Amino acid sequence: QVMSLSGISKLTEEAVTFSSHIDGSKHVLTPERSIQIQADRLGSDIVMQLDECVAWPAEEKRAREGMELSARWAQRSKNAFGTRDAQALFGIQQGSTYENLRRESSERLQEIGFDGYAIGGLAVGEGHEAMCEVLDYAPEFLPKDRPRYLMGVGKPIDLVEAVYRGVDMFDCVLPTRAGRHGQAWTWDGPLNLKNARFAEDQDPLDPEVPCPASQDYSKAYLHHLIRADEILGKILLSWHNIAFFQALTAAMRAAIAEGTFEQFRRDFRARHLKA
Structure with a gap:
């Protein structure tokens, strides 16, 4: 993941370049390569766009940079994915804890058009209450006729509170x-x-x-x-x-x-x- 491997990666407009923790070899991940791996090599039912999840806490300027890069990568991911009958592509809403950025991210993703929409950038250290404050508005910015997926969450109480606020799907290693x-x-x-x-x-x-x-x-x-x-x-x-x-x-x-x-x-x- 781009955020969790930030210590051994370099982020540019074009791609993320990782250094292997095993042998130090370089690996370049572009939005297009990410789609190829997920959709073609792994045959994933649900494919996620490549995005940048900005670490928390973040100043609004930094959160906007990550949101806008994610939006540009969303378009590239959609172009690479094309139209597929048996696989779905999800866009990822970003914007940290800033309501205006979450709204703008959602609008840009809907202009591109996805099969489902994820809420990213939460459960990264902000705590349960702060997460719920974002979820009070973030799901409502996304289409009601498409799945809404909260990434990386979480504890049982997180799931119940997120469902209460309109979230449909979750994933977590917990x-x-x-x-x-x-x-x-x-x-x-x-x-x-x-x-x-x-x-x-x-x-x-x-x-x-x-x-x-x-x-x-x-x-x-x-x-x-x-x-x-x-x-x-x-x-x-x-x-x-x-x-x-x-x-x-x-x-x-x-x-x-x-x-x-x-x-x-x-x-x-x-x-x-x-x-």
């Missing part, structure tokens, strides 16, 4: 990264299975989650696996976390369909944040 570090997400918040208080706990992780890792193993056993650094512990917690996130999104879809999402959100916040 379920498996948390699992590798001994953390399990539940309806009552996160559990750190490294803690000694779980050493004799014979209850399952979360019987409400329809997953063997959630229902069939005691917290004591999982605690033992994590403390012993057994790979099985990381696998089981990752499996549970993915199942929990699936259960959460299924519950949100059901609440939306039933017209009860407002109550679901209130109940979830009360239960999840009390931990």
Whole structure:
């Protein structure tokens, strides 16, 4: 990623040039090359434009530079992608925490025209409340008849609050990264299975989650696996976390369909944040 590899990359109007962390070799990634890799070599169902995600915090001038470069790269990405029947291309809204820049970014992307639209540049250190403040307006700048995708998010409470504000899609490494570090997400918040208080706990992780890792193993056993650094512990917690996130999104879809999402959100916040 352009931002996360900023220490070993050079950004120009034309491309991003990376130095390999393995052997120092140079690799050039243009918007066109990015599309070729995703759409042609990987056969991705959803292809993302190449963009610049400006690090937070950012002065408005710097945020505008990144937004405008991303908009120019969006056009180049669209030109390279063309029209495809079985693959979708998403543009990425940028603008940091500046409402005027988010609006302008959205307008420029819609002029180009994409199959879906992503909200980028969040979950980069600004915190939950600041993220929600941006989401109070950013999704509304994007078309309602196209998927709206919040990139790199996140914690369960982030997902619920983002859906409340009009977001449809998410991606995040959190379920498996948390699992590798001994953390399990539940309806009552996160559990750190490294803690000694779980050493004799014979209850399952979360019987409400329809997953063997959630229902069939005691917290004591999982605690033992994590403390012993057994790979099985990381696998089981990752499996549970993915199942929990699936259960959460299924519950949100059901609440939306039933017209009860407002109550679901209130109940979830009360239960999840009390931990």
